[in-house]
Amino acid sequence: MHNLTIAELVKGLQSKKFTSVELTQHFLDRISSLNPAYNAVITVTAEQALKAAAAADQRLAAGDAPDLCGVPILHKDIFCTDGVRTSCGSKMLDNFIPPYNATVVENFEQAGAVVLGKTNMDEFAMGSSNETSFYGPVKNPWAIDSVPGGSSGGSAAAVAARLAPGATATDTGGSIRQPAALCGVSGIKPTYGRVSRWGMIAFASSLDQGGPMARTAEDCALLLNCMASYDDKDSTCIEREVPDYTATLNSSVKGLRIGIPKEYFSEGLHPGTEKAVRAALANLEAQGAELVEISLPNSALSVPAYYVIAPAEASANLSRFDGSRYGYRCEDPKDLQDMYCRSRAEGFGEEVQRRILIGTYCLSAGYYDAYYGKAQQVRQLIQQDFVKAFDNVDLIMGPTCPSPAFKFGAKGDDPVAMYLEDIYTIATNLAGLPGMSIPCGMVEGKPVGLQIIGNYFDEARILSAAHQYQQSTDWHDLAPEGIA
Amino acid sequence: MSIERKEIEKLATLSRIAINEETISEVSQRLGSVLELVDQLQAANTDGVEAMSHPMQTSQRLREDEVTEINRREALQAIAPKTEDGLFLVPKVIE
Numbered sequence: 344m345h346n347l348t349i350a351e352l353v354k355g356l357q358s359k360k361f362t363s364v365e366l367t368q369h370f371l372d373r374i375s376s377l378n379p380a381y382n383a384v385i386t387v388t389a390e391q392a393l394k395a396a397a398a399a400d401q402r403l404a405a406g407d408a409p410d411l412c413g414v415p416i417l418h419k420d421i422f423c424t425d426g427v428r429t430s431c432g433s434k435m436l437d438n439f440i441p442p443y444n445a446t447v448v449e450n451f452e453q454a455g456a457v458v459l460g461k462t463n464m465d466e467f468a469m470g471s472s473n474e475t476s477f478y479g480p481v482k483n484p485w486a487i488d489s490v491p492g493g494s495s496g497g498s499a500a501a502v503a504a505r506l507a508p509g510a511t512a513t514d515t516g517g518s519i520r521q522p523a524a525l526c527g528v529s530g531i532k533p534t535y536g537r538v539s540r541w542g543m544i545a546f547a548s549s550l551d552q553g554g555p556m557a558r559t560a561e562d563c564a565l566l567l568n569c570m571a572s573y574d575d576k577d578s579t580c581i582e583r584e585v586p587d588y589t590a591t592l593n594s595s596v597k598g599l600r601i602g603i604p605k606e607y608f609s610e611g612l613h614p615g616t617e618k619a620v621r622a623a624l625a626n627l628e629a630q631g632a633e634l635v636e637i638s639l640p641n642s643a644l645s646v647p648a649y650y651v652i653a654p655a656e657a658s659a660n661l662s663r664f665d666g667s668r669y670g671y672r673c674e675d676p677k678d679l680q681d682m683y684c685r686s687r688a689e690g691f692g693e694e695v696q697r698r699i700l701i702g703t704y705c706l707s708a709g710y711y712d713a714y715y716g717k718a719q720q721v722r723q724l725i726q727q728d729f730v731k732a733f734d735n736v737d738l739i740m741g742p743t744c745p746s747p748a749f750k751f752g753a754k755g756d757d758p759v760a761m762y763l764e765d766i767y768t769i770a771t772n773l774a775g776l777p778g779m780s781i782p783c784g785m786v787e788g789k790p791v792g793l794q795i796i797g798n799y800f801d802e803a804r805i806l807s808a809a810h811q812y813q814q815s816t817d818w819h820d821l822a823p824e825g826i827a
Numbered sequence: 828m829s830i831e832r833k834e835i836e837k838l839a840t841l842s843r844i845a846i847n848e849e850t851i852s853e854v855s856q857r858l859g860s861v862l863e864l865v866d867q868l869q870a871a872n873t874d875g876v877e878a879m880s881h882p883m884q885t886s887q888r889l890r891e892d893e894v895t896e897i898n899r900r901e902a903l904q905a906i907a908p909k910t911e912d913g914l915f916l917v918p919k920v921i922e
Contacts, residue, residue, distance in 0.1 A: 535882045535883060536882075578887060579883070581883065581885070643867075647865045647868045667907075667915055668907050676918045677918065680843070684845035687842070687844045688846070697854070699844060700835075700842055700844070701861050701862070704862070705865075707838070713869070716878055717869070719878035720877070720879070721871050723873075723878065758860065759861060773882075
């Protein structure tokens with residue numbers, strides 16, 4: 344059952360081929376036998392899951408159940424789950440049991456989806472390798488000595504290892520697309536404001552966006568149908584009808600104009616990755632799409648702009664973790680300042696502290712204009728590049744990341760080496776555009792991702808192009824050794 | 828590029844993060860390498876470019892001034908490090 348897609352599981356459940364309880368037990372068994380090797384899941388909610396599955400079976404028996412009723416999923420541990428620890432991969436929240444559900448969690452609960460547990464992640468979503476998690480790194484199911492990517496590395500590895508057919512994730516600078524690429528799964532970051540951020544622990548509020556991961560584009564469409572919603576509780580959520588993303592999957596790519604940014608095929612791109620991506624583009628061209636070379640001239644500035652804006656917003660967002668009301672508090676604080684300073688020094692890991700310090704620096708008196716103001720102007724230039732490009736093309740495609748999964752510790756002590764991992768994904772977050780990664784090849788036994796960027800609210804077009812590609816290829820069907 | 832010790836100490840204070848004496852030089856070096864990356868921004872010509880603070884050009888929504896949340900003091904305080912009589916307890920602030 345674990346090799347079935349969500350679309351197939353939905354059919355199986357609705358036609359009573361198997362029950363949700365059977366399905367849920369099957370995935371719980373897989374988690375308990377396989378997860379110790381990958382560390383992808385950090386909380387398993389077996390009891391609640393079986394209860395929810397039994398309730399889903401009743402709904403299914405009564406007929407007229409929503410698509411996802413009875414389908415088991417995992418939530419990234421950044422989404423608050425009522426009564427279930429939500430750690431955000433940090434010691435700071437190791438003891439945090441939210442008294443409420445995130446809107447995304449609520450949406451899946453309403454639909455009758457079954458939550459198997461919570462996935463590991465880089466601490467506060469800050470990282471591209473899952474090495475910053477308080478719970479230890481996630482291992483890439485394709486190569487146990489390599490990273491799964493991050494920050495949603497637990498969700499990506501869990502889907503790749505068939506511990507769940509789908510999972511939620513979040514993307515601030517590439518945290519859905521890069522791990523999806525490195526683990527050989529499909530993942531979409533929707534337009535900013537498409538998915539509610541309420542109850543999703545904030546990293547950089549003007550960039551953060553939740554989205555689904557699964558093995559196929561069709562499954563991502565099914566999950567996004569449920570995940571996307573207008574939400575009064577998130578003031579940046581866009582009031583706009585959510586289309587049925589599965590309805591347009593079969594649209595042909597004939598006549599589709601695909602922009603290929605020359606900046607995404609320059610120095611630093613692994614030749615094997617380039618070859619796989621070019622082959623994918625050729626496939627779409629053969630199906631009738633038109634490839635158009637374009638330029639996004641300010642691409643090189645996206646990483647520097649991001650490393651001002653994201654830390655600046657993070658330094659403000661993370662000021663709430665002060666040991667007063669919830670989360671970690673240091674032992675025997677001698678006064679209030681000592682409680683703040685030691686709780687934060689002991690509760691946050693090194694990378695999180697570094698970003699808070701950088702953000703504080705960029706926002707502090709005397710530096711604000713030179714850093715934060717400047718970065719916001721550059722952000723405008725980056726967005727304008729995309730606006731101009733989309734005057735002439737329907738989608739933009741290129742590699743998701745520069746090379747396949749690297750080994751643990753390979754990026755060493757230099758934070759900047761790690762930051763450059765997101766060189767092709769960050770710009771879409773700065774612009775607020777939707778982007779997706781789908782598997783498009785293998786290099787040295789590790790998956791390669793094709794990135795598909797769309798115009799604002801054009802998720803349906805991204806998903807249908809991805810689906811058309813997957814109809815004629817089988818990269819998304821490959822399973823790591825020992826998994827199938 | 829590295830940041831001076833005094834500056835690191837000031838940042839640590841502003842951020843309310845205690846920094847060990849032994850790690851200051853390492854922290855300074857790593858922050859320096861990030862700032863070097865970020866300094867590439869200075870080369871960009873942004874004359875007359877408006878700052879973009881948010882991807883969507885929308886204004887803040889307003890709502891009716893009505894109570895929408897119920898009082899959940901007990902649930903919210905159940906996860907606090909220390910409480911007493913419905914209050915959050917912190918170390919003594921006033922001598």
